[in-house]
Amino acid sequence: MRLVVIGGVAAGLSAAARARRLNPSLDILVLEKGATISYSACGLPYFLSGEVKRQDDLIVHTPEYFQTERNIQVRTGVEAVAIEHAKREVALASGERIKYDRLVIATGAHPDLSKVHGSDAPHVFSLHTFEDAGRIAQFLARQKPTTAAVIGAGYIGLEAAEALRANGLRVRVIDAKADVLGRDDAALTKQVRQHLEKFAVPLQCGVQVADAASLPEQMVLLATGLKPNVELATAAGVKIGRTGALEVTDRMETNLGTVFAAGDCAEAMHRVSERPVYVPLGTTANKMGRVAGANSVGIRERFAGIVGASIVRVCGLGIGLTGFSVAQAKREGFDPVSAHIEAKDRAAYFDGRVTRVELVADRRTRRLLGAAITGEQGVAGRVNVAATALAAAMTLDQFLDLDLAYAPPYAPVWDPLLVAGQQLMRVLDA
């Protein structure tokens, strides 16, 4: 029996590795369009910033590793152009046809360039693949640009802005939408703007750039979000869901029996709204891949879904998000109320810095719906506590009952999460 995996980054290799662990005798073949597999896409901005010295440090494993250590065959530079499911065959660009018994589609996503012209100009870049990062690094080294515009204030855009700033460029960030990080949260946007201003990086929201090449900056980075790579799958009869990404069950099955999908090409269930969403993130891709790999060899595992937990560093400011903002929660049919506080992230006498915590809850059920946390320290831990509370479907009352660890070097005696919870309780009970 042969498992073919299309895509050799996060989801695809997780699927292959999991299938191998569960089935030592399976024939496993991974097809990767690009030249490099198994790299940390999320690490690319830190190669550009110089915090990661060598681009190859971002590569976790080579095809040789998978062959010798895992008995998984990986072919790079190989593009699948069609899936003929009736024949259980994948057609490659070379004309070669590859038989499969089980198929995992992990084709990932591509930068959404549909709303902007000029993406093919030599000084206009995306930062999505390993090769993209190499091209940008080369451009920075050879052309020595002094100014850059980043279009898009999502994760990649903000991380890239920090990286370019670290290279000494004057940087501007422009986004067509009113708010950053796709969060629909004016207070958060304001805070990010004020923070970026300290680094002389203007943040211009609500500005639609029609032609990237028309901007005065010597370098332009397009980070206007991702679109799932679904064409190969849909041409073969795989259904897409309401988000435009591939529709999957909690076992990562598509509508075609023995074809699974995972990672940035697929939807995930949001555990707060219980609706499918499209939130392409590396950690989710790994988990989905793992589940797809298990089910592809007949082991029933399920992917529980996501609570939209994420963190990004923007010029030293940590921004942790999970669940929904007020505006998002309204759109999902909740009756949200929120409260935010600013508090020290450690004992005040112990180098405590200001952290901001916003919590969102549903007025009717009192269930916690979301959290936004910003600060210099302790943001990851606190957003993960909130994400765990969301996964447990905690009410605000249950959240306030949490027993959190305290010691002066790490936290204040009343954790900012609980201070925010107490504030939200006052709003809820008012």
Place this chain on the structure above:
Amino acid sequence: MRLVVIGGVAAGLSAAARARRLNPSLDILVLEKGATISYSACGLPYFLSGEVKRQDDLIVHTPEYFQTERNIQVRTGVEAVAIEHAKREVALASGERIKYDRLVIATGAHPDLSKVHGSDAPHVFSLHTFEDAGRIAQFLARQKPTTAAVIGAGYIGLEAAEALRANGLRVRVIDAKADVLGRDDAALTKQVRQHLEKFAVPLQCGVQVADAASLPEQMVLLATGLKPNVELATAAGVKIGRTGALEVTDRMETNLGTVFAAGDCAEAMHRVSERPVYVPLGTTANKMGRVAGANSVGIRERFAGIVGASIVRVCGLGIGLTGFSVAQAKREGFDPVSAHIEAKDRAAYFDGRVTRVELVADRRTRRLLGAAITGEQGVAGRVNVAATALAAAMTLDQFLDLDLAYAPPYAPVWDPLLVAGQQLMRVLDA
């Protein structure tokens, strides 16, 4: 109506402040035996280490603050010697008698010196009160000792050892029990011993010191644990529980109707074992005080209990604990299995350091029972995620479904918590 609170540190002042917020007209009087109120007892080691420059920085509020800003009268240097509940009176050492309608007992705890002689020698100290810390600082400044023995490897003992080391002393830590931090966890003890050895601090466990003054060190610190201050209460007819601390309901009521107890003198319910335990910690004291204050003015609030979440820094190593170790879980009647892993706490290419995670679960119910996490970074956040999972009574399966935030500066793509969970799953399913 008058509320009298005996004790003016964490629990007592939390009770008074909460009562005031809920009842603006109540007459509130706080009686404190010591000279100083409202100080961070947990911060005392960091005053000794020099990380907190002035001892007064540990004082959060003064009696004047409570009088003018909260309309709460605080009397310091006042010792309550008897409670005559039939008369609703507290008798002071001075002979004065104070009437109350509601009483909150927040008498705290005292260092357990029952098993060691020599505690009254001039070079032998405890580190429990504000005054203790002042005495130690004075001794260090005037006597300039070069060697110190710390008896007791609990939180205070290990923090004090770090602080004395920071003062340039040669330090040895001795504990009568086999393991550190009251955890009953040989692997943790081994790790702490190895870590302390890097700082030339020997850790000698299983050694009972009969006479502290007989040790060769020029300074001895007794940190052999705390005993609840219950004599005042029990003489008045307040019941003690199985732990020896005051027995309270989840509303912090004692068996005497209008008398409440909170903080280090009282028991708390452990949410994993659902049995009362004695775990005197500052954050718990604050929460219990808050609940006692609310109920003392007739507002029904409950204290949900604890999951034993704590964190301590030992010579730069963070140690986060929650729930039970395997040995403790066995004693509580569970059938525990555990697994531990070592993993990088961030992406390996992003200055990831080794963190160790041990998870404990019940074989029968698969419920998570405890976690022990050590490392240089990210320990507080991870132990709090585990504590949140314990509060939600998650099974290991539910824990593995967590969606945790990922970005290279903060975490690896598979969080060490989840890696440990996967390892434990293999053990459970073996």
